[in-house]
Amino acid sequence: MATINLVDLKKNYGSVPAVKGINLSVKDGELIVLVGPSGCGKSTLLRMVAGLESVTSGRIEIAGRDVVKAEPAERDIAMVFQNYALYPHMTVRQNLEYGLKNRGTPREEIDRRVKEAADILEIGPMLDRKPRQLSGGQRQRVAMGRAIVREPAAFLFDEPLSNLDAKLRVQMRVEIRKLQRRLKTTSLYVTHDQLEAMTLADRLVVMNNGLVEQLGTPTEVYDRPATLFVAGFIGSPPMNLLSLESIAGAPGFEGLNLPDGTDVIGIRPDQLVLDQPTGQNLALAASVELLEPIGGESHLHVRLTGSNQAVILSVPGRPDIAEGAAVTLYARPADLHPFNRESGRRTDTAVANP
Amino acid sequence: MVENRPFLSFLTHLVLIVGVVIVVFPVYLAFVASTHGNGDFLSGLVPLLPGPNLIENYRLMLTEGISTAGAPPLWIMLGNSLVIAIIIAVGKIAISLLSAYAIVFFKFPFRLLAFWIIFITLMLPVEVRIIPTFKVVADLGLLNSYVGLTLPLIASATATFLFRQFFLTIPDELMEAARVDGAGPLKFFRDILLPLSRTNIAALFVILFIYGWVQYLWPLLVTTDSRYYTVVMGIKRLAATADGEPQWHLVMAAVMLAMLPPVLVVIFMQRLFVKGLVETEK
Incomplete structure (x- = not known):
């Protein structure tokens, strides 16, 4: 000891x-x-x-x-x-x-x-x-x-x-x-x-x-991954890291109140949902590229409309979604991880909010 | 490749049998010759069946030798050969193990240079360096001694190289585990490296024993005292009698006896020998 x-x-x-x-x-x-x-x-x-x-x-x-x-x-x-x-x-x-x-x-x-x-x-x-x-x-x-x-x-x-x-x-x-x-x-x-x-x-x-x-x-x-590297390394499938421009025009973006210096937003695949949650949320339009069923859940590969950025989300069960279909992804503001690309670090406090 | 064709298996057996006959016939002839009496070869016809003098010939050679040819009794020469072959084999293995250990497991300046210098000596077998070596041995007063007979033959690049290759296959983690377990360099060598090299050592021993046993030129040079004659060079003396016919029946008896120890070593160490060449214990 x-x-x-x-x-x-x-x-x-x-x-x-x-x-x-x-x-x-x-x-x-x-x-x-x-x-x-x-x-x-x-x-x-x-x-x-x-x-x-x-x-x-x-x-x-x-x-x-x-x-x-x-x-x-x-x-x-x-x-x-x-x-x-x-x-x-x-x-x-x-x-x-x-x-x-x-x-x-x-x-x-x-x-x-x-x-x-x-x-x-x-x-x-x-x-x-x-x-x-x-x-x-x-x-x-x-x-x-x-x-x-x-x-x-x-x-x-x-x-x-x-x-x-x-x-x-x-x-x-x-x-x-x-x-x-x-x-x-x-x-x-x-x-x-x-x-x-x-x-x-x-x-x-x-x-x-x-x-x-x-x-x-x-x-x-x-x-609360402290850096962009940790955000991308821990978690499978890895966290989606979206540039700020690609989501800037999305409904619900104005109400987000992001910290200064934020230019990358991270969202975990399991915190993106297809059904609109109650309360404040961010809505992203996307088209489906591929659906990977892996048993209890499925990985949905989509591309955001406009920015063409690839995003993965994990959804429960085996949803009946055709490839090429248009979907809307929702995320709650509390589930967004703001980062600064230059410094690679989080822009909000590193310690979890109570 | 397993094929079941009678003709093919007949052919392969035929080739094998012919090969065996070619190899064995001279040995058989030597044996037959060693069982005949004195005059049987003077007729010019070589007998193909064993004669009646087997025991007599071997007894004579072992105990008395041929004094007219300046050859001591065979048992002295056999003893010398045995001592020398063992000293050479054991000495070579001991030195190569240690030098390979140093080269592989320790990092010191000019390590690679040391290895290449050892390696280059492969190009200098005894025959090439025989005159300077003889001079050194003579100046050291080592003529007519076991030290003089064996020492120049002991340093060996071949064995060092073989052990080096084997040590390189041992994973580094094994040494690190031993270090964590509190085994110093010597302990690691004794407790782990030596037991792992066991089969390699056995295989090398067989090869090196025979190498030492068949040495001819070097013993011929450094021995003038018949007490230090080895059997392989002794045979030459037996055959070269000054006047009259060589006594072939006795020479062949000596040849048979000289062949015996290497054969015994191979037979008894065969199991380990094959294991050492085939199996790696890792």
């Missing part, structure tokens, strides 16, 4: 900056998810915390101790790798024991911890098998077991689920969450999968280009 503090952390590869100054403090027992597109520096950041990557400047404090110069083994962390990185010639038991043996943990203590981890992860029957005799999901469990037995101050997860198939990924995601809740170990979790990020995180760190775009709880990030 510990806190992790990152202070103005930077990493350059030669003259190319990969991480450009990150400040983050992780509370005790918290699970923080670092999410972003590939190449945004999230994995580099995690590897710096693990000690596998040198630090160009800045401080890393784990449990209040500056560990920038410390070896990975001295940092009291455990890491779960994307490709599991189990030792192929050792049995599952030996894999779990290896780190403890290297630390000179007494035999009884090792046995106790291995048994405990095996019980938690339900890998007891596999303890004497080799990794290659295990399925992907089982290997993933063993990799987590190897982290658990160490009883470290912090867990570091580097895209641990990306090698699993979709169904297993959902199942393991739930298990990781439960496990983390149960053990209450401070955790950093890197992923590029926003669904994984939203469901796992206590707090979410959205990264882009080596910088933090937004830090907040998943609902905060979803409901």
Whole structure:
């Protein structure tokens, strides 16, 4: 159990900056998810915390101790790798024991911890098998077991689920969450999968280009994206970002009362509706291009009349709409996200209204 | 390609049998020759069936040798060859493992240069550098010693290169996981890299043992004391008697005995050997 503090952390590869100054403090027992597109520096950041990557400047404090110069083994962390990185010639038991043996943990203590981890992860029957005799999901469990037995101050997860198939990924995601809740170990979790990020995180760190775009709880990030990048990255299908001109003439636009500097309006696909809601609303005329039924809901691809801008909305069920039909989209003023293209930031207050 | 045509399988078998006969016949001839008596070859006709002197010939060669040809008993030479082949194989493997480990897993200045220098020595086999090597070994006073016989043959680019290629296939995460698990460089080498290279080591051992066993030119140069003769160069001495006919029945007995250890090594390490060439344990 510990806190992790990152202070103005930077990493350059030669003259190319990969991480450009990150400040983050992780509370005790918290699970923080670092999410972003590939190449945004999230994995580099995690590897710096693990000690596998040198630090160009800045401080890393784990449990209040500056560990920038410390070896990975001295940092009291455990890491779960994307490709599991189990030792192929050792049995599952030996894999779990290896780190403890290297630390000179007494035999009884090792046995106790291995048994405990095996019980938690339900890998007891596999303890004497080799990794290659295990399925992907089982290997993933063993990799987590190897982290658990160490009883470290912090867990570091580097895209641990990306090698699993979709169904297993959902199942393991739930298990990781439960496990983390149960053990209450401070955790950093890197992923590029926003669904994984939203469901796992206590707090979410959205990264882009080596910088933090937004830090907040998943609902905060979803409901009030702080920047255009976050607005486009979090949410599936992504938020519609419409230039102000394309909706300027629409009925209901005058009453919107947008903050100064707004030139882009974001609207979530599920907050655009086809039936006119009561109260104030914005009405956009559009023609239907494509209807994608995906089960419980459908994605409707339309183009706005006039500006010809593409917009996606998700509508419940399977509406009977022909391609090419003219429709009107309605949005409530409270569901509009005003942004400034130049600065890339929200133009209203970043904190949610009460 | 599975085809069920009688003619085709007959043909393939025929080709195989002809191939085997071509390879085996000289060996058979050598064996037959080693079982005959002294005068049987002087007639000019080579017998094709084994003779009665098998035990007598082998006993004579093993225990006494041919003193007139300056050859010690065969068991001394066999022993020398065995010691030398093992020292060369083990030495080569140990050095190549370590140098490949350094080249692949550590970042130091001129790492690539070091690798290429090692690699370039592939172009300089013993025969090419034999005169300067001999001079160095002679100046160090290593003639007629096991050190002199083995040391110049141990440094090996081939094995280094093979291990390098194998180490490159080991994912970086494995080393990182070991680092997080508190294994230092030596521990990683011993606990993870060595066990993973086991089959490769076995395969290389077979190849290098035979390489050491069949060395001819180098032992010929550096040994003048018959106590350090190896069996492969010893055979040459047996055949080259100063006056009179070579005693072929004894020479062939020595040949058969010299062939035996490499065959045994291949047979007993075959399982590991094939595994090392085919399977990767990852």
